[in-house]
Amino acid sequence: PKDIMRSVDPAALYMLEKAKDQNLISSYDRFAAQQPQCAFGYEGICCRICFQGPCRIKPGDGPGSKGICGATAYTIVSRNIARMMAGGASAHSDHGRHIVHALLHAAEGKLADFKVTDVEKLNRVAERIGISAEGKTENELAVEVSKAALEDFGRQTDEPCTWLTTTITDGRNKKFADCCIAPTAIDRSVVSLLHQTHIGTDADPVNIIFGGLKCGLADYVGMHISTDLSDVLFGTPKPVVTEANLGVLKEDKVNVIVHGHNPILSQTVVNVAKEMEAEAKAAGATGIQLSGICCTGNEVLMRSGVPIATNFSSQELAIMTGAVDVMVVDVQCIMPSVQAVAECFHTKIVTTMDISKIPGAHHFAFDEEHAVESAKAVIRLAIEGYKNRQGMACDIPQIKNKVIAGFSVEAIVELLAAINPETPIKVLTDAVEAGELAGVALLCGCNNLESVHDNNHLTIARELTKNNVFVVTTGCSAQALAKAGMMAPEAIEEYAGEGLKNFLKRLADANQDKLTDGLPLVFHMGSCVDNSRAHDLSTMMAKQLNVDTPKVPFVASAPEAMSEKAVSIGAGAVAMGYPTHVGTMPPIEGSPLVFGIATQIASDVYGGYFIFETDPMVAAAKLLASLDNRTWKLGI
Ligand code: BF8
Known part of the structure; x- marks a missing residue:
């Protein structure tokens, strides 16, 4: 309904008004259309782990108060939420693994476009995890650190993950060992949790939640590896001055939005864009305007001062300005609907990862070996988009704020x-x-x-x-x-x-x-x-x-x-x-x-x-x- 406040972001509200005038549908409308949501699912008592179900747990103590297998509400709720933890740990850590491989292959001399950028951080990480830098080149050291990180994904013995034990207090190490929740390997903790929550395995909610906590710590390991090795590859952030909100888009520039999570793609786009200003100007633009949505936006904001366009819920609204020439996406938190909205404008959505495609979008397979080439192709597509946009209306809310990050x-x-x-x-x-x-x-x-x-x-x-x-x-x-x-x-x-x-x-x-x-x-x-x-x-x-x-x-x-x-x-x-x-x-x-x-x-x-x-x-x-x-x- 019209009188319900849907955002406190004035730029988002401006765009929502425009969307209403032009009959453009966004997540805000779909949220309203989904109401009322299923109360069983909302409370976690819908079990779809096997397909005798779905089983919905009803009050009382009759046969309907349990799933067909006899699982009670506490087993079903704990299994469902634990499986969410496994999903989360998988996403963070798979992103981390991608970074480790990029560093490893760069240090082995297999990638021309990537190298160790922050040697001091590499030395600090190596020292922390007990790898001596003595007599080693930075590439040799980076290879050893990367291999140690890979061990944290796939170790088959019972030692806890290195990125856990070396980054926390002695007290936490003891606590996690005592409670048997220190992960030995990220992949194994996810697999174990999926096994533990399979029909007919664990019915004990405390045990299931503790299995979930182990996965939460595996998630921590994956996050820490991502941060550490992204810093080694691209530099550790220092204070930068920039801006945020849709007002950072520029009508007279080629607008490229990076969206998703993995800095390997977005940072390459940022680096390449600097070299392609002249091409953009030759097409009549005053330059290239990069901006970010979601966490890959945060990555390039932190290291290169790239402005923030907006955050998760308002991602479609950025496209509705009509000013976005290309939105290039990698993994996670990309609404599939960005393609449907883009089709109402000249905007091109470019997917880049083999596990993350959207029907109708352009797919440029991005691999580290051809990173610069792919990034250039993305920006050239955006320059074409800028040319096609001439004569079309742009409506950018002139709202933005200064940011020190x-x-x-x-x-x-x-x-x-x-x-x-x-x-x-x-x-x-x-x-x-x-x-x-x-x-x-x-x-x-x-x-x-x-x-x-x-x-x-x-x-x-x-x-x-x-x-x-x-x-x-x-x-x-x-x-x-x-x-x-x-x-x-x-x-x-x-x-x-x-x-x-x-x-x-x-x-x-x-x-x-x-x-x-x-x-x-x-x-x-x-x-x-x-x-x-x-x-x-x-x-x-x-x-x-x-x-x-x-x-x-x-x-x-x-x-x-x-x-x-x-x-x-x-x-x-x-x-x-x-x-x-x-x-x-x-x-x-x-x-x-x-x-x-x-x-x-x-x-x-x-x-x-x-x-x-x-x-x-x-x-x-x-x-x-x-x-x-x-x-x-x-x-x-
Ligand atoms: O990893 S905060 S909506 S963008 S999941 Fe997604 Fe949530 Fe945003 Fe970043 Ni994080």
Whole structure:
């Protein structure tokens, strides 16, 4: 209905109005058309694991209260949610594997277009995982590091994953070993979980959820490998200044949007675009305008300052501007509908990965051996598109905000080191111990139209920063905050509480020589795999405070979670010991027992727990209370 607010992003609202006038259908309309959604599925008590079903669990204690095999609500709910964790871990880690192969093949001299870019990061990763750099060339070292990473995917013995044991606290290592949830290999943990949740295997919800947590930790390993080796290949992010929202599209330029997750494709497009400006100008454009959607957008934003066009829910709306010449996509979070919308305009959708195709779209198979060639072909298609667009109407909402991003852990440590060169992280923990900061929060995850687009992200960020929480952010959450201007220095004056204001001012003053444009209110740490960066920050805080991660005043929130990846990230976060808020209901309400495992039993065993709360104001209050409880327990 017309009076329901569907987004708090003014650019998205502008485009939704236009869509209505022109009878263009988007996910916002399809969400409304799906109502009311199936209550059995919504609560997780629809079982489709075997095809005697679907079985729907009904109240009472008659035969309808169980599946045909006798599975109860708690078995069905736990199996369904665990399978989502397996899906999420698969997506993150398969992306990670792609990066490992690219680094390995580049270091073996098989790829002309890729090389080790960040030797220091390579050395740091090698040292951390116990590989000596002594007497080795950087390529030899990169080969060894890549092979060690591949071991974490396929090890058949019982040692836990290297990228887990070497990146977490001793306390977490012991806990995971004691509870038998340390993954030995990513692929194996996914396979085991699919086996465990097959009809007639595991019926015990606690055991199933613990299997899920193991997969959540495998997801963490996959994310960490992705981040580390992407940094080695393309560089570790440093502060960059750029912009966000649909106003970054330019009518007089060739507009190329990169969308998806894998930086191998998007970074190559970015690198090649610089060399092809002249071709674009020869076609009458004033240049090439790149912009990003979803996490591949975050990857090239962090490393190359490429602006953000928009985030997940509003991806179709970008095409409706009529200004997008090519949208090139790789994997994950690409709505199949982008092709249908593109067909109403001159826009071409280009798919690039053999596991991710859309009927009707152009498919340019992208392989690392011909990366530059493929990227050039994509940009040439966009230049053709620009020519075809002449004489057609563009309608770009002139809405965008300034963004300061690029905050890898290394970049944050460098900022802190300007105040305390010996122990940089102490600047952050001291601020928490002094009560200047209430703690640290990671805002991450998707959009989900169950809530008003971007509203939960913005409301929670405002409440937390007002109450002196240092906010780091990734994924579509970061993009929501960027679009709304919360990554501009001006946002500090507008939203930060006194303590946070003073902390950020001290940091900015100490780094004046490095920062051309000051610091933002909230710190963009990258894509969803870069949640590993936030984990590293909390682990550093734990080590400095001499406690395990469940005692650190650190919380996580996925205000508008939607994807399987969000479920596996959340599982990993809870295992690490964080109070983890989810602002849209995952399908677990059909079993009070599973709900209790997630919200209470998890806390008894791991220290972390889920907070399910759909009201963003109440959620912020709960997150603040969790931080408060942790600082109180630390004796602060
Ligand atoms: O990996 S936040 S909607 S884009 S799943 Fe997807 Fe969710 Fe966005 Fe990035 Ni993450």
